[in-house]
Amino acid sequence: MIDNETVRKLRQLDLSEFVDTLEMQEMDQDTRHLPFDERLQISIDYLYQEKYNKRVSGLIKRSKFRIQDADVASIHYEKREIDRQTLQELATCNYINHRQNVIFQGFTGSGKKYLACALGKEACKQEIRTRYVRLPDLLIERDEATLKPKGVTNLIKKFSNYGLLIIDEWLLDDLLEEDLKFLFEIIERRYDSGSTIYCTQFRKSDWHQRLGGGVHADAIMDRIVHNAVWYDTGQLNMCEHHSFNQQ
Incomplete structure (x- = not known):
């Protein structure tokens, strides 16, 4: 697992989601022993999706739709x-x-x-x-x-x-x-x-x-x-x- 100082730097860079996925990988027996490049790919995919979800949620909130659950x-x-x-x-x-x-x-x-x-x-x-x-x-x-x-x-x-x-x-x-x-x-x-x-x-x-x-x-x-x-x-x-x- 990465040290506390690296975690601090990642969070300061607004990359808390990246820290979250690394922590989840450490607890998951299926991923903790994967090669570095595979773990990195999983982390980047997770980070991208979380950032995307937050951007979309923000856009929806600021749009002020009269029917919020319209789909x-x-x-x-x-x-x-x-x-x-x-x-x-x-x-x-x-x-x-x-x-x-x-x-x-x-x-x-x-x-x-x-x-x-x-x-x-x-x-x-x-x-x-x-x-x-x-x-x-x-x-x-x-x-x-x-x-x-x-x-x-x-x-x-x-x-x-x-x-x-x-x-x-x-x-x-x-x-x-x-x-x-x-x-x-x-x-x-x-x-x-x-x-x-x-x-x-x-x-x-x-x-x-x-x-x-x-x-x-x-x-x-x-x-x-x-x-x-x-x-x-x-x-x-x-x-x-x-x-x-x-x-």
Whole structure:
């Protein structure tokens, strides 16, 4: 076993996991007598996995997903009439590599939020900085930022820099002109540099009017719709479905 001073140095280098695996090897009869290079390989594999798990856990925590336990493997497909193949393709996160947007469109309770959070978690697993936010909360953050010097500018920069941004309750409430200008700045900066998932009850044909019907509506739609994957979340009310199955 390595001496205490070496253990101290490894922990100071933030390599406590490396110390842990060495200690486990000493207690395991199957590994303690392996050649040095094999033991080193086992230790490095363990260290890498532990560091990766911590990074992913941190990314998931900072993403602030509304549904923390959302997971692609747990998505319900039976009697739901949703496109399984497209959803599984989205789970690979290739759409993020191609800077595509995703729009989950469906009525309240159809599972938009769950699907978005599940895809967000897959992005975190690929170490992509992700953030979930409700549009009303984003606008509240904007209002609070106006009270600080360069607050709005910094907020726009913050939400522009995520590899994946999830905006829930998109277009649920009427938007003021100042709201449209703020959203346009974020969407413009994210255009062709990051991906955004929008969760909305409204069909594409309703968007222009919901966005005010003016030049900002044209500009916002052009940057969102141009390279987007539209996904209908089906007719099954998932809230009622889960409630029924738990009875």
